[in-house]
Amino acid sequence: MATEENRQKVEMSRVVAWMTTCFLVLPILIVIPVSFTPKRYLSMPEGEWSLRHYDVLVSGGWLSSIGDSLLVAICSALLALAMGTLFAVGHWRLNNGVTRNLRLLLLLPMIVPPIVHAVAFYQAWSILDLLDTYLGLILVHTMKALPFVVLSVTASLVNLDPRLEQASRSLGASARQTLFYVLLPQVRPGMLAGGIFAFITSWDEIIVAIFITSRAVYTLPKRIWDGLFDNVDPAIAALGTIMIIITAIGLLIKDWYEKAQKT
Amino acid sequence: MQGEAGIASRSSPLGKDTAYWGMVLLPAVFLATLYLVPVVSVMVRSVTEPTLGLDNYAVILENKAIRNVLGKTVYICAVTTALTLLFGYATAYAMCRMPEREQRLMFFLVILSFWISVLIRTFAWIAVLQPQGLLNDILIGIGIIDRPLRLVRNDLGVIIGMVHYMLPYAILPLFANMKTIDPTLVPAARALGASPRKAFMTVFLPLSLPGLAGASILVLIFSSGFYITPALLGGGKVVMIAEYISVQMSETLKWGLATSLATVLMLVVLALTIAMSRYMDIGDTGKKA
Numbered sequence: 001m002a003t004e005e006n007r008q009k010v011e012m013s014r015v016v017a018w019m020t021t022c023f024l025v026l027p028i029l030i031v032i033p034v035s036f037t038p039k040r041y042l043s044m045p046e047g048e049w050s051l052r053h054y055d056v057l058v059s060g061g062w063l064s065s066i067g068d069s070l071l072v073a074i075c076s077a078l079l080a081l082a083m084g085t086l087f088a089v090g091h092w093r094l095n096n097g098v099t100r101n102l103r104l105l106l107l108l109p110m111i112v113p114p115i116v117h118a119v120a121f122y123q124a125w126s127i128l129d130l131l132d133t134y135l136g137l138i139l140v141h142t143m144k145a146l147p148f149v150v151l152s153v154t155a156s157l158v159n160l161d162p163r164l165e166q167a168s169r170s171l172g173a174s175a176r177q178t179l180f181y182v183l184l185p186q187v188r189p190g191m192l193a194g195g196i197f198a199f200i201t202s203w204d205e206i207i208v209a210i211f212i213t214s215r216a217v218y219t220l221p222k223r224i225w226d227g228l229f230d231n232v233d234p235a236i237a238a239l240g241t242i243m244i245i246i247t248a249i250g251l252l253i254k255d256w257y258e259k260a261q262k263t
Numbered sequence: 264m265q266g267e268a269g270i271a272s273r274s275s276p277l278g279k280d281t282a283y284w285g286m287v288l289l290p291a292v293f294l295a296t297l298y299l300v301p302v303v304s305v306m307v308r309s310v311t312e313p314t315l316g317l318d319n320y321a322v323i324l325e326n327k328a329i330r331n332v333l334g335k336t337v338y339i340c341a342v343t344t345a346l347t348l349l350f351g352y353a354t355a356y357a358m359c360r361m362p363e364r365e366q367r368l369m370f371f372l373v374i375l376s377f378w379i380s381v382l383i384r385t386f387a388w389i390a391v392l393q394p395q396g397l398l399n400d401i402l403i404g405i406g407i408i409d410r411p412l413r414l415v416r417n418d419l420g421v422i423i424g425m426v427h428y429m430l431p432y433a434i435l436p437l438f439a440n441m442k443t444i445d446p447t448l449v450p451a452a453r454a455l456g457a458s459p460r461k462a463f464m465t466v467f468l469p470l471s472l473p474g475l476a477g478a479s480i481l482v483l484i485f486s487s488g489f490y491i492t493p494a495l496l497g498g499g500k501v502v503m504i505a506e507y508i509s510v511q512m513s514e515t516l517k518w519g520l521a522t523s524l525a526t527v528l529m530l531v532v533l534a535l536t537i538a539m540s541r542y543m544d545i546g547d548t549g550k551k552a
Contacts, residue, residue: 017357020350024376027387083290090286102291113488115505116525124301175282224382240383247378
């Protein structure tokens with residue numbers, strides 16, 4: 001009787017869980033049928049399917065925005081990866097009061113609300129003449145991505161024996177050799193995760209981009225944002241469909257990679 | 264030669280650590296100059312523009328329009344956080360008790376929605392909720408309603424969109440926390456005679472409180488500065504603090520007001536972050552005791 005009641009409770013939370021999951025996923029999947037509508041406005045395809053909104057993606061300005069986004073995301077991910085890894089390894093080795101406080105500084109861009117970043121960088125970049133430049137946006141995205149690299153590289157250093165570094169040094173390796181041949185190979189999984197996270201942070205970033213770029217740099221999120229305000233363009237559904245498929249494939253590869261690592 | 268260097272560095276720790284200090288300081292200096300200076304100058308501008316003093320903060324307290332915006336922000340954040348935590352907790356709880364295959368599928372779906380861009384997700388909600396949208400079409404089609412319901416450009420639309428965005432941020436940490444709770448504890452409490460309700464309330468719930476506190480502050484932090492979803496699903500009718508700041512900055516050019524509101528938002532978020540780290544620590548020591 002009592003166990004019956006317990007089971008009912010689990011069953012109920014399970015129903016709520018699946019309802020919540022449907023609430024999370026179904027609205028997103030709506031963009032897939034919408035992307036095949038033959039009409040010019042947002043609608044479901046009724047009997048007739050069309051690829052016209054996918055055509056727009058390859059012909060319109062969308063391609064150049066994809067290029068802008070890729071360029072900015074790759075540059076800022078590489079910069080964040082280099083600086084974040086250096087910091088995480090240095091902090092792991094020194095681990096004193098100073099580096100712990102510096103770590104808080106590096107994590108700050110993750111906590112401060114994006115709209116505050118928008119105000120701050122709009123002001124600062126207008127003085128430095130970096131508004132609407134690739135460099136300006138890359139610098140902002142690098143700073144926004146740094147915390148994720150620091151966190152994931154730090155996580156992969158947690159279980160690393162500090163004596164490994166001492167052993168390498170006492171066997172005659174220089175600090176640089178120790179870094180490249182002993183420490184960095186150990187943190188490669190953390191660097192991979194951090195680098196991907198950094199890339200996606202930049203690829204998705206919209207709020208600062210709205211304020212500090214206009215026409216010279218026109219990233220994909222910015223173009224989607226403008227598209228959502230002008231009139232809701234079904235081309236966004238086509239783009240969304242492609243992004244959903246890429247995300248799903250990426251996650252499946254990650255699952256497969258993790259399983260392969262285990263065996 | 265290299266052996267000598269090794270001995271030398273061991274005898275003088277300062278020389279040995281120089282490289283590591285360089286590694287730590289390079290990114291720190293980069294961030295201090297290009298990040299900290301711009302952010303701090305927001306705070307400085309809030310007390311220097313248009314004149315030196317706290318005038319902007321007085322305006323925030325007195326101006327009725329701003330008070331309405333702040334009130335709306337608090338209201339939307341509170342409702343969003345409460346709903347997100349309620350459904351997030353139930354989902355994480357059920358996930359912990361599912362067969363492995365089912366759990367993996369649900370986890371995959373939650374993570375998938377987590378990674379989809381907020382713009383695409385908001386676009387999807389516009390397609391579903393707008394007056395000629397999918398939901399209204401279905402409801403009219405099966406005859407439940409005969410006029411479209413107003414589901415966007417109001418509080419309801421903003422809350423739906425925000426809960427949708429925040430849910431993974433609640434589910435994932437709650438799930439991670441609940442997985443660390445010893446699964447034999449609740450059955451043990453039951454075997455010792457506790458009712459299911461009592462076993463949950465006195466054993467499971469207290470152990471999940473640190474995760475719950477962490478997740479709720481995380482959701483609160485993200486909701487308070489949220490810009491995209493309120494701006495798109497609120498359609499100008501539901502103005503929260505972030506959108507108000509953007510209007511001051513780009514349309515009315517009241518930089519004093521924009522920077523002081525940004526400062527208030529930043530301080531609230533930093534206070535919440537400190538609260539989060541403190542609460543989590545208390546939770547940890549509580550667990551050990």
